[in-house]
Amino acid sequence: MKILLSLLAFALVLSSCRKDEPDDYATTSKVYLNVVHKFNGNPLSDNDTVVDINGHSVFMNLVDLKMYLSGFSFDNTSLDGVVLLDANNGQYYIGDIKPGDYSKISLGIGLDSVLNASDPVTFESAHPLSYNQGMYWVWATKYRFFKVEATADVDGNGVFDDGIVYHIGTNDMYRQTEFTKAISVESGEDVIINLEVDWFKFFNNLDLSSESNTHTVNDVPLATKVADNALGVLSIQ
Amino acid sequence: MHWVYYLSNRFRLFLLGLLSITIISSCSEEHQSENEGTSKPNVIPEDVHSQQVLLGRYLFYDKALSIDSTVSCASCHQQQFGFADNVAMSLGHHRKKGTRNALALSNLKEHPYFLWDGAASGLEKQVLIPLNDSLEMNLDILDVAKRLSGNEFYQDLAERAYQRPLDPFVITRSITAFEHTFLSNQSRYDNYLNGDNNALNEEELLGMDLFFSDRLKCAECHSGSSFTDYSFQNNGAVTNYERDSGRIRLTFKESDRNLYKVPSLRNCEVSAPYMHDGSIATLEAVVEHYASGGQLIPQKSNKISGFELSLKEKSALISFLRTLTDDEFLTKEELSDPFEE
Numbered sequence: 001m002k003i004l005l006s007l008l009a010f011a012l013v014l015s016s017c018r019k020d021e022p023d024d025y026a027t028t029s030k031v032y033l034n035v036v037h038k039f040n041g042n043p044l045s046d047n048d049t050v051v052d053i054n055g056h057s058v059f060m061n062l063v064d065l066k067m068y069l070s071g072f073s074f075d076n077t078s079l080d081g082v083v084l085l086d087a088n089n090g091q092y093y094i095g096d097i098k099p100g101d102y103s104k105i106s107l108g109i110g111l112d113s114v115l116n117a118s119d120p121v122t123f124e125s126a127h128p129l130s131y132n133q134g135m136y137w138v139w140a141t142k143y144r145f146f147k148v149e150a151t152a153d154v155d156g157n158g159v160f161d162d163g164i165v166y167h168i169g170t171n172d173m174y175r176q177t178e179f180t181k182a183i184s185v186e187s188g189e190d191v192i193i194n195l196e197v198d199w200f201k202f203f204n205n206l207d208l209s210s211e212s213n214t215h216t217v218n219d220v221p222l223a224t225k226v227a228d229n230a231l232g233v234l235s236i237q
Numbered sequence: 238m239h240w241v242y243y244l245s246n247r248f249r250l251f252l253l254g255l256l257s258i259t260i261i262s263s264c265s266e267e268h269q270s271e272n273e274g275t276s277k278p279n280v281i282p283e284d285v286h287s288q289q290v291l292l293g294r295y296l297f298y299d300k301a302l303s304i305d306s307t308v309s310c311a312s313c314h315q316q317q318f319g320f321a322d323n324v325a326m327s328l329g330h331h332r333k334k335g336t337r338n339a340l341a342l343s344n345l346k347e348h349p350y351f352l353w354d355g356a357a358s359g360l361e362k363q364v365l366i367p368l369n370d371s372l373e374m375n376l377d378i379l380d381v382a383k384r385l386s387g388n389e390f391y392q393d394l395a396e397r398a399y400q401r402p403l404d405p406f407v408i409t410r411s412i413t414a415f416e417h418t419f420l421s422n423q424s425r426y427d428n429y430l431n432g433d434n435n436a437l438n439e440e441e442l443l444g445m446d447l448f449f450s451d452r453l454k455c456a457e458c459h460s461g462s463s464f465t466d467y468s469f470q471n472n473g474a475v476t477n478y479e480r481d482s483g484r485i486r487l488t489f490k491e492s493d494r495n496l497y498k499v500p501s502l503r504n505c506e507v508s509a510p511y512m513h514d515g516s517i518a519t520l521e522a523v524v525e526h527y528a529s530g531g532q533l534i535p536q537k538s539n540k541i542s543g544f545e546l547s548l549k550e551k552s553a554l555i556s557f558l559r560t561l562t563d564d565e566f567l568t569k570e571e572l573s574d575p576f577e578e
Binding site: 121136 | 370
């Protein structure tokens with residue numbers, strides 16, 4: 001009798017353990033961003049690129065491009081991934097999602113105030129928020145949301161002697177955007193979101209002869225303009 | 238023809254070898270001097286927290302944390318001055334002059350943020366700032382970790398205390414652990430609060446009454462156990478803000494222009510000069526400044542409106558401020574330079 005009771009109790013414990021697990025735990029799908037970089041619709045290359053500014057061709061050599069994406073959600077379901085894009089095409093894991101039909105993808109350019117308050121030395125060196133990524137602004141104890149650095153020949157003298165630096169950060173510069181996109185997530189199958197980043201659009205309505213440098217704090221209006229331009233840089237294919 | 242031409246090939250090779258050995262040997266000496274910190278204590282404590290504090294203490298006093306190995310945290314935060322400096326602007330690497338007065342450090346667990354503009358929300362993050370500052374230590378924390386990677390004492394202590402090598406996490410955590418031991422609570426004023434009615438004399442008691450009075454309103458900002466409400470104010474002490482416009486550089490809000498954190502007054506007797514730019518040299522001058530109501534600055538706090546004090550009252554107020562000095566804190570061996578032991 002005692003053995004029977006023990007077995008019954010054991011079965012009850014097992015059954016209650018099972019109940020604690022989420023029913024759909026094993027069926028969530030992994031979501032990846034497949035990122036392709038462009039410049040004015042063309043593949044981003046190491047060669048000089050040409051920007052049209054007020055009817056003048058400006059030759060530009062993109063030196064350093066980095067951008068944080070975070071705050072991902074499918075409809076109202078959040079994904080907790082943080083991505084630090086560089087100029088290389090690639091795939092980034094951004095979280096898990098339950099099966100179902102979704103119609104909208106939202107994301108943030110930069111980091112929300114909670115992520116922006118992270119301590120960078122607490123992350124492994126390969127983590128996007130790690131100090132090793134070179135995106136942490138020590139003086140402000142906050143992150144740069146994106147960096148766009150280039151050298152340009154603004155005056156057309158054939159010499160790339162004009163430095164272009166946009167380092168944008170601080171909580172006010174965080175931008176959120178959303179895309180209408182029908183996505184059907186099948187149980188356990190990876191979801192690939194194709195994201196195109198056209199860096200040309202960062203320079204929309206910028207006069208590089210006078211609007212070529214901001215570390216945010218030294219030119220907040222220009223930083224705001226560039227942060228707003230960042231909204232036009234991304235598109236979901 | 239050059240004299241080297243006349244030397245035999247063998248002798249030339251000999252000279253070349255000698256030269257190489259000399260160069261290698263001088264490089265090695267330089268590396269060793271950067272990695273000082275090998276003045277080991279006789280006993281490594283058993284408990285993990287004490288190990289963390291010990292590691293932080295050595296790092297706090299180690300000049301290898303600056304690019305030219307001339308400046309440590311303690312160069313600007315000296316124990317005898319309440320972990321402040323006795324000059325208006327401390328000198329950083331290559332004797333570069335800073336832009337703000339070094340704040341006194343004590344009871345840091347109570348502080349919600351650090352630096353004159355409140356830039357650092359935690360002490361761990363604050364550690365990065367002077368390291369990275371081009372006028373202070375000018376050495377990225379990744380380079381600090383690299384530079385100290387060959388120091389067996391540090392590596393051993395890091396493994397014991399944090400179960401990982403000496404990396405940015407360990408550096409920031411251990412220095413913070415050490416700074417959290419900067420407890421100043423044994424001043425005569427503390428003793429008075431703890432029930433020792435004889436701790437303060439009559440003049441000091443009069444000064445205390447004045448300090449907390451509605452007439453002077455000192456305690457409207459200098460309140461709480463650290464004598465600060467951590468608010469950001471302009472006290473009208475300075476008229477030139479060209480080099481430093483205060484908290485606005487972080488918030489971009491015009492309302493934060495030329496505002497600075499109200500500093501703690503603990504150990505203020507020994508932490509002169511005062512104000513964010515060290516422009517006021519003595520406590521007497523500080524009291525005179527507040528009595529005058531300060532200079533006409535648009536951002537000046539409306540709490541600074543001036544007051545009249547008799548000579549006796551002025552002397553009493555200053556005497557009271559001196560009762561905030563914690564002599565034990567200023568001389569405590571556990572907080573002192575371990576390289577001098």
